[in-house]
Amino acid sequence: xxxxxxxxxxxxYTRARRRNHFISFISLTSILxxxxxxxxxxxxxxxxxxxxxxxxTRILGMVPQATINAYQPIExxxxxxxLASKNPQVEASAPFIQMQGMLTAQGNVSGAVVTGxxxxxxxxxxxxxxxxxxxxxxxxxSDQFGxxxxxxxxxxxxxxxxxxxxLVLPEASLSPAGVIPRFKxxxxxxxxxxxxxxxxxxxxxxxxxxxxxxxxxxxxQGLRLKLKDLxxxxxxxxxxxxxxxxxxxxxxxxxxxxxxxxAIQMEKTMMGLLLFLIVAVAAFNIVSSLVMxxxxxKADIAILRTLGASPETVQxxxxxxxxxxxxxxxxxxxxxxxxxxxxxxGIINGIQKIFGLNLFAAYFxxxxxxxxxxTDVLWVTAxxxxxxxxxxxxxxxxxxxxxxxxxxxxx
Numbered sequence: 498x499x500x501x502x503x504x505x506x507x508x509x510y511t512r513a514r515r516r517n518h519f520i521s522f523i524s525l526t527s528i529l530x531x532x533x534x535x536x537x538x539x540x541x542x543x544x545x546x547x548x549x550x551x552x553x554t555r556i557l558g559m560v561p562q563a564t565i566n567a568y569q570p571i572e573x574x575x576x577x578x579x580l581a582s583k584n585p586q587v588e589a590s591a592p593f594i595q596m597q598g599m600l601t602a603q604g605n606v607s608g609a610v611v612t613g614x615x616x617x618x619x620x621x622x623x624x625x626x627x628x629x630x631x632x633x634x635x636x637x638x639s640d641q642f643g644x645x646x647x648x649x650x651x652x653x654x655x656x657x658x659x660x661x662x663x664l665v666l667p668e669a670s671l672s673p674a675g676v677i678p679r680f681k682x683x684x685x686x687x688x689x690x691x692x693x694x695x696x697x698x699x700x701x702x703x704x705x706x707x708x709x710x711x712x713x714x715x716x717x718q719g720l721r722l723k724l725k726d727l728x729x730x731x732x733x734x735x736x737x738x739x740x741x742x743x744x745x746x747x748x749x750x751x752x753x754x755x756x757x758x759x760a761i762q763m764e765k766t767m768m769g770l771l772l773f774l775i776v777a778v779a780a781f782n783i784v785s786s787l788v789m790x791x792x793x794x795k796a797d798i799a800i801l802r803t804l805g806a807s808p809e810t811v812q813x814x815x816x817x818x819x820x821x822x823x824x825x826x827x828x829x830x831x832x833x834x835x836x837x838x839x840x841x842x843g844i845i846n847g848i849q850k851i852f853g854l855n856l857f858a859a860y861f862x863x864x865x866x867x868x869x870x871x872t873d874v875l876w877v878t879a880x881x882x883x884x885x886x887x888x889x890x891x892x893x894x895x896x897x898x899x900x901x902x903x904x905x906x907x908x
Contacts, residue, residue: 501813523782523785523786524790526782527779527782527783527785527786527822527826528822528826529826530779530782530826531780531782531823531826531827531829531830531881531885532827532829532830532833533779533833534772534775534778534779534780534881535776535826535827535830535833535834535877536830536831536832536833536834536837537772537775537834538769538772538773538775538830538834538877539830539831539834539835539837539838539869539873539874539877540834540837540838540841540867541768541772542765542769542772542873543838543841543869543870544841544865544866544867545761545764545765545768546867546868546870547842547865547867548761548866549758549765549868550866551866552761553727553758554624555624555691555692556691556695556754557727557750558623558624558625559628559691559699560695560750560753560754561721561748561750561753562721562723562724562749563722563730563733563734563749563750564593564719564720564721564722564747564748564749565719565722565734565737565738565741565745566718566745566746566747566748567719567744567745568744568745568746569744570713570717571592571717571719571720572715574592574717577741578590578592580740580741581720581737584733584736584737586724586729586733587722587733588621588622588723588725589618589621589622589722589723590618590622590720590723591614591615591619591621591623592614592615592618592704592720592721593613593614593619593704593719593720593721594613594704594707594708594713594717594718595610595612595613595718595719596611596613596707596710596711597609597610597667598664598665598667599664600646600662600663600664600665600700601654601663601665602654602655602656602661602663603655603656605653605654605655607653607654607697608698609650609698610698610699610700611700611701612699612700612701612707613701613705613706613707613708614637614702614703614704616634616635616703617635619634619701621723622721622723623723624691625689625701628689628690628691629687629689630648630688630690631657631658631687631688632658632685632688633687634689634701636686636687637686637701637703639703640705640706641686641703641706642681642682642683642684642702642703642706643683643686643702643706644664644683644686644701645686645687645700645701645702646662646685646687646688646689646700647688647689647690647691647695647696647697647698647699647700648688648689648690648696649694649696649697649698650696650697650698650699650700651688656685657685658685658686658688659684660684661682661683661684662684662685663680663683664680664681664710665680666680666710679710681706683702683706704717730749730750731749731751734747734748734749776877776880776881776884777884780823780881780884780885780888781884783823783885783889784888784889784891784892786819786822787815787818787819787888787889788891788892788895790815791815791895791896799900801814808897808898809897811893811896811897811899812893812894812896812897814893814896815889815892815893815896816886816890816893819886819888819889819892819893820886820889822885823881823882823884823885823888823889824885826881827881827885830881831874831877831878834877835869838867839867841865841867842865842866842867845864845865846864846865
């Protein structure tokens with residue numbers, strides 16, 4: 498069967514035993530270096546994706562993706578909800594009343610953001626119902642003055658389901674005794690845990706109870722929206738506000754949590770750049786390997802030239818050989834990286850159990866998250882192959898410039 502000469506000889510060189518074992522060793526290290534670089538790059542990017550996904554799921558599952566607020570209390574919030582639902586990006590909506598205050602219990606005091614919600618509506622826009630570790634969100638009943646606390650907040654107050662806590666609001670009320678803060682005693686009916694900072698700052702009460710505390714009977718402060726694509730939040734908010742009066746304004750998660758996710762994205766970018774340098778070093782080891790091969794094969798090159806091979810043919814021979822090294826190293830690296838990305842969580846958990854460690858005590862997760870994405874694998878593979886190919890150009894051109902007479906003079 499016909500084979501191009503450069504491809505045939507280039508592949509034959511990769512399979513042939515070399516007299517110079519040092520050159521064989523350099524070629525092997527080039528393959529192993531490229532394999533480790535590509536494997537580590539895929540694994541680390543998968544771990545970064547895992548942390549990013551956990552943050553989005555946990556934090557953006559609790560804080561509003563987008564809200565429609567009003568400068569004055571909203572009387573007819575169901576009409577506003579129907580208007581918002583006409584936008585194709587809006588999956589669900591829920592009314593809320595939010596206030597900041599202090600919670601006290603057993604001599605402990607902690608600041609908190611207390612949100613009044615309707616349990617049936619809130620579970621459609623938030624993960625709080627699925628994050629309950631004690632009690633249920635449905636335990637919030639109108640006129641019962643129950644409260645659901647984050648796990649960190651409950652721990653700082655030293656309370657659990659059935660215990661009483663006092664909510665103190667900064668708004669003052671007039672009484673025969675003078676001006677006193679507004680306060681109300683609540684019963685803890687549930688505790689949620691998402692593993693993020695919101696556990697130490699958020700609490701939920703029923704919407705009607707919040708309205709009574711702020712004297713907003715039948716009114717709400719705004720509407721919380723859950724979107725199909727959270728990155729469309731600013732545009733969706735602008736579209737909805739375009740149908741409302743100037744009494745309304747909007748806010749999105751980018752305003753409250755955008756800096757956090759921007760920092761994570763920058764960290765992923767910088768980590769990718771550092772790992773790219775590792776892959777680049779491994780790929781350019783091919784240069785030194787091929788330069789030594791060219792030196793070792795000068796006599797063979799001279800014979801090929803005297804038999805009629807053109808400089809371009811000789812150049813392609815060594816480009817094929819270098820590209821094959823890059824292809825093998827990259828392929829092995831992809832297999833290694835994908836395998837580690839899929840198993841690294843279990844591996845780390847096993848190490849923690851064997852040695853009795855808790856490596857993630859300071860983080861919002863108790864395991865190493867990993868999320869393999871096909872796009873990362875594709876661009877890492879393409880990058881490694883491109884660098885491997887570029888690394889073959891200089892040695893291949895050097896081989897093409899070998900003069901037969903000079904190479905065979907001392908043979």
